[in-house]
């Protein structure tokens with residue numbers, strides 16, 4: 001159900017299709033912070049398999065209520081806009097990737113940003129978009145190696161947003 005759709009109408013239809021084996025999962029999406037309340041309501045009122053939501057190091061709002069709720073209810077999380085629509089690349093522009101990124105296997109800024117998102121315990125799947133095959137290979141590289149732990153995730157945020165120029 002794209003952009004929240006109309007779950008009161010759509011969920012019963014989708015549930016029948018799921019019972020008939022025509023579809024496997026039922027999900028609902030939004031990338032508007034102003035609609036997170038409606039999303040949270042849908043997550044508690046309907047039998048959803050997954051949600052799709054915006055979340056990145058540049059946009060942490062989903063972590064306040066939605067991601068904990070998804071964990072609590074066992075709902076999968078598909079993350080949209082993991083680079084903040086490219087805003088994170090502007091923030092990192094002209095800066096060296098910190099050496100400690102190698103500790104969790106990140107060899108580029110893109111991999112660091114993707115691993116930041118994938119490491120959130122509620123996140124099931126991350127969907128970066130690109131029109132560039134080289135970027136696609138770079139992004140696939142984020143699937144290798146371990147993920148950053150909580151301290152490393154906090155360090156990523158501190159470096160990006162509080163002490164420009166140094167970690």
Ligand SMILES: NC(=O)c1ccc[n+]([C@@H]2O[C@H](COP(=O)([O-])OP(=O)(O)OC[C@H]3O[C@@H](n4cnc5c(N)ncnc54)[C@H](OP(=O)(O)O)[C@@H]3O)[C@@H](O)[C@H]2O)c1
Pocket residue numbers: 002003029030031052079080081082083084085086089110127128129130131132134135136138139
């Ligand atoms: N409600 C919804 O269902 C909904 C809403 C919003 C978004 N989405 C989906 O979420 C996905 C991602 O969203 P998005 O495209 O808005 O944001 P995004 O993935 O955060 O950012 C895409 C931007 O990052 C750049 N990029 C990607 N890989 C890179 C790399 N390795 N190095 C440098 N730059 C890189 C891309 O440029 P290049 O093309 O030059 O690589 C593009 O400008 C899409 O599949 C979109 O369809 C769904």
